[in-house]
Amino acid sequence: MARITYKKKLKIQFKRYYEYILIAVFCIAAILLLIYGVGLNIYRNKMNNIMISDVVEKGFQEYTDFLNEAETKNVLNQKLAHEISNNYMAYYINSFKRRxxxxxxxxxxxxxxxxxxSSFSDEEMTMRRRIFVKLAGENVGDTNIYYSTYSQFNKSSEYVMTMPLYDDGERSGSISCFISGTDLEKIMWENKFDGVITDTAGHTIAAADWNMLDAMHKFSFDGGRFVYKGNLYRIAVSRSQNYDVVVYTLIQPLNSSQYTAVVILTLVIILVALGFSGNYLTEWLAELNSQSLDKLCSEITEIQKSGMEKRIELVTGDEFEDIADRINIMLDHLQALNEKNIELDRLNNQMERLRLEAQFDPHFLYNTLECIRYGVRLGDHNIDGIILKLTSLLRYSIGAEDKIVTVGEDLAHLKDYMDIIQYRFEGRFIYNIDISNDCIRRPCPRLCLQPIVENSIKYALPHQKKLEVGIKIWSDSDYLYLRVSDNGKGMDEENLRGMRDLINNESGGIKTIHYGLRNIARRLKLQFGPESCLELNSTKEEGTEVLLRIAIERKSKDWDTSC
Incomplete structure (x- = not known):
């Protein structure tokens, strides 16, 4: 089955997503146009209604508050008593009207x-107005303000507030305030919307276009719609909570043919734009997203050809760069593990060679066999045990299948070795072993202590009348400790420092015949972790001590490598 490239797969996927987006854009565009054609006009008409209603409410409330002020009533009663002039009366009223x-x-x-x-001119103070004021004064109650509308044909009407006046509890007269509708009409003209303001009886106070009214100057409409000169208007209505006033605002919906043309034109433009850009967009997105993967595949192929030394170089700022970084980390770990295994094999081979050289040293075998021969001739009853110990030791040295053994197993064969040495040198070599019971089954490297004891015998015994070797093994929660000490001549600071440098040198670049201690130290680190180590301490004329520290459990962090 032929495989499809990742780039082509991305292009098909992006094209499918593009089709979904195209459908969503059409739906959203249609909804937005519907909102614009219907909802926006309704909202604008409602806002116009709220705005003009607020003006009516605030404007009328200003006059209500003015008429109810004690100072206003006092001035009006003074005028009724002819205590103030017309000029002062005009000044007082005009001071209020300015604000x-x-x-x-x-x-x-x-x-x-x-x-x-009267603040009307003689021409405005008609007989009809006089009669209207007289009737309003008769209709006003004892304390309340009486609201009415003074209609003027073919021009703005006036909303009238008539309030009774009292002086020392006695009716002294009445004041009528004629609030002009002209200012309300100017607000509608300035904000470019149609509106009609009436009282609750239907008498018109102000209208943006008086031709919208009927012959009786009343505003008539059917439901929420109004037809004027063949055009349909939507109406928003609000009623004042404090005054007998109703506010109507009107707005003309979009022409149906215009609306249809706008919708079709907009959708066509969107369709053409998306059609031209869609194919290019999907191709570009597929190319952009596959570049990182193509580069990653190329780098991995190069690693397969060049080997594990090469690292992926990928800078994309996306997840592929993170994948490349993780692969590089994995390669680092694999290379370190490979180098570690190579080093471990080299050390094991070297240790095996040195162990064989040590265990099959002709001098060791010759001297031991000579002791056995003389023991047999002299009829030594202990010679059978020595032969068995030598046989077991040689068998243990030759076997290399298990690289890690238990402390008890390795210590048993070390004891065989030391018993043979003790038999050969009679009273010149003694040893003691101190081991905690919980350490017997702990893991340790094969023959990790024998090379240390051999060093003591090789370098300390020739200079001592009696060589004492002590072996102590104990543990705590983190480490297993194996300590070998002797009472030999020891070494000075310079030689001790040189031996420590040899032990801690991991490169193996220092040429020396003393491989034993360094190889044990390297094996500890490679097999039990970098926190495991070998410590060497020695004092001139007092003796030498070697301490092996083996990690019981590998730690995930903060290993102590200060050996």
């Missing part, structure tokens, strides 16, 4: 229905 939102005019009447003060 008011809406413009207005005032008429002050006494209880005999005589006009005491």
């Amino acid at each position: 008011a939102i809406l413009d207005s005019s005032f008429i002050l009447m006494d209880t005999s229905e005589n006009v005491i003060y």
Whole structure:
């Protein structure tokens, strides 16, 4: 079955995703256009209604507060009593009007229905207005403000607030405030929307276009829609909570043909743009995403050809770079493990050679066999045991299948070796062994102590009348300790420092005949971890001590390598 390339697979996948995105874009575009065509107009009409309603509410409240002020009532009663002039009265009213939102005019009447003060001109103070004020004064209650609408044909009407006046508990007259609808119409013109403001009886106070009203200057509509000059308008309605006022705002929906044309044109533009860019986009994305993988595959192929020394060089800033870094780490570990195994094999081979050289040293065998021969001739009853110990020792030395043995096993064969040495030298060599019971089954390298004891016999015994070798083995929670000490001549600081450098030299570059201690130290580190080590201590004329420290359990971090 033919394989498809990762790049082609990505292109097919991206193309499928692109088709899904295209469908989503069409749906979103249609929803947005629907919102624009219907929802946006409704929202704008509602905002216009809220805005003009707030102006009405705040403007009318300003006049209500002004009329109810004690100072205002006091000034009006003074005017009714002819205690202040018309000029002062005009000054007081105009001071308030300058800070008011809406413009207005005032008429002050006494209880005999005589006009005491008016801010209207003589031309504006018609008989119809006089009669209206008289009727409003008659309809007002004892304390409340009476609201009404003064309609003016073909021009803005006025919203009228009439309030009774009292002086020392006696009715002294009434004040009528005519709030002009002109300012409300200007606000609608400036914000470019149509609207009508009426009282609850349907009398129009202000209208952006008075031609929208019927012959009685009332605003009539069917449900939430209004038709004017063949155009359909949507209506938003709000009613004042404190005043007998209703606010209507109108907005014309988009023309259906215009709306359809906008939708079709927009979708066509989106379709053409995505059609041109889609194929290029999928090709580019596939190329971009496959570059990292192609580079990674190329680097891995190069590693297969060049060997484990090469490392992947990949800088992409994505997951492939992280994969390359992890492969490099794995290669580092594999190379270190390979080098470690090579070093371990080399040391094992060298140790095997040295062990064979030591165990099959002709002088050792000759001297031991000579002792056995003389023992047989002299009828020594212990000679059978010596022969058995030699046989066991030679068999243990030759066998190399198990590289790691238990402490008890290795110590048993070491004891055979020391018993043979003790038999040969009679009273000149003695040894003692001190081992904790929990250490007998602990793992250790094969023949890790015998080379150390051999060193003591080789270099210390010729200079001593009696050589004493002590072996102590104990453990704690982390390490197994094996210590070999003698009472030989020891060594001075210079020789001790040289021996320590030899032991700690891991490269093997120092040429020397003293391979034993260094090989034991390397085997400990390679087989039991870098925290395992060999320590050498010696004092001139006092003796030498060698301590093996073997990790019982491998630690994941913070190994102590200070040996």
